[in-house]
Amino acid sequence: MIWKWMPLISSMVDFGRESSKLWKRICMETYVELQILAEKWKLLLAGLIFQYIHGLSARGVHYLHLPGPILQDFGFKILPELGVQRAYLSENLFFIIFLSFILWSFHPFVCHSKRFYTVLLWLRVLTCLVVCQALRIFTFYSTILPGPNYHCREGSPLAILPPPNSIFEILLLNFPRGVIYGCGDLIFSSHMIFTLVFVRTYQKYGSKRFVKVLAWLLVISQSLLIVASRNTILLTW
Template sequence: MASYLPFSQSKVFRTKRKMSGPAMSLGATLDEKTPISWPDVNGNLAMGGGGRSPRHWCDSVDYREVLGFLLFAVFMVVDVGLGVMVWVTFFKFIVAPEEDRSRATWGGMWVAFAATFFYVRRLVRSRADVSLRSMADHAEIFVGMSLVMVFSVNIAFYLHVPTTTPLKDLGFMLIPEQAIDSKWRPVSDLLTAGVPVIFMLQTLFMTRANRCRIISSFFRLATVCYFLRMLTVSVTSLPGPAPHCRAGSPDYYPPTTWIDIVTRVGPIYGNYNSCGDLIFSGHMAYTNSAVLLYLRTLDRNFPGRTASKIRWACGMSYLVVLSVLCIAGRKHYTVDVVLGLMIATLVFFHFEHSWTPLCFQVPNGLLPLADLQRLNAPQWQKRFSMDVTDEAVDELDDAEGNGEEARRLLKANALGLNQVQLIC
């Protein structure tokens, strides 16, 4: 059956069962203390009635595999960085110069550089497994969308009109402004990168498939958030509340040509002091996506009501502190921060598992519980499940290429459990 996760592949090995019909009925044999297999939305087995061991992340960890993954991660960072450089150098050294001789000289060098880049990229990716290629695909899509979002930021900066005072804001009235030379000013940027970095390091103790899946999910969530931010920042440029965005500031350097708009790419080239790109906050959207994914992953691997409450309280406190620092530094208006939190949360619950929004996967919003388990369980679970007869498995084999038909057959053989609303 087709998977909801992009770029996924699976191999199915089926063994004929001798038992026909369910081996037992679901009744009094299931109680709170009996461990049961429970496939979660990602297709991983979770244990109900006790949960997983805290050593789960350390199971089957091969340090040579981790070293290989780190080498590929370094390649991936260099790959996307050089990809951005190919874009920037094309406009800076080929399009922008007016002399034909300069264009010809730099053009030859650029063609050789770009050809070498794409050849090495293709060679390395051809030797990587499916999980690594999927993660690299998500990373490249994220960086590509980041470029488009930066272009929108530069358009907003180009349209920006500096003022001496920012707009009226309740958050500004309640939270004092940080001084320009305050030591707390860069803390918000450090907190924005803190959770993703810590999360990525902890995934090294997972299996490669889970690690790549989680990192890909983060890139997917950030990509969708940046796409939505790209739509909003370029259409309306508000007066920037930051000190460098006010009239008379010596650090105010807006783009003046279209070459500047397409080549100012932040950490790769240019500067960070943009103005007018306010609605909504990229700090909050980026960090909130990482925090939600981090907390949900911890809940799935380390269950426990008390521990979960403590983790979520810490995560929400982290976001509150970041919000206060963004407002105190006058990097965003309060409405930018609130919208960043709201939009990132909605994006998370719709795009955590797939590029297809959840509302399109399940249009009616309801699925039988047994059907939901089988739709997201690994193929071997679907085939060896004691709730599906041999005849149904034979029909499932015939309908393997038709996702809708397979879902219909699975639903027809479900035990008729109560329906649950699919909200996340």
């Protein structure tokens, strides 16, 4: 009767072998990546710290924001508003792109195909983000426009921030509410900065043509949803 169990036993043996190979690969990749991290950790840390500085800057400009009439924008003319109940579509799509890129960036730990080191990839990504975000900070502090988003319009209690009660309210960004409901940092979209940097990175280091095409379709969809949800402007006159 034991012959009936042979296929199951064989499958278990094969699974054990593959699991052992996978574990060895993970350990090997971790060892190599840690060596690179030991050399580049200061640059990576600087890039991560700047993400906080960018968030702090966006929080600070909210205190300078004054609501006003909805901007006359070309994008608003051709794209109807999603409305408050459907404004989440833009955020959800961005979350999918963001999470997918993070998971893909660590795939060399488990897959045989390898075209980059994860530490070096994130170093390049953070470098691009720092440059773009520095330009964004300069832009939205030099041109503060009334936000067209629902929580930035006249009559909204979030449109004008009262003076902070303590320095910690600023330093902690009133997380997560202060991050989600920001105003004043209108030009240009932070979501599109991340999206374009991620997609351009996959365009260079990715190997699946279908995924590349899909990624660019998501970029187009994301840009349209951002304008339709009134998170940014396209062309104001």
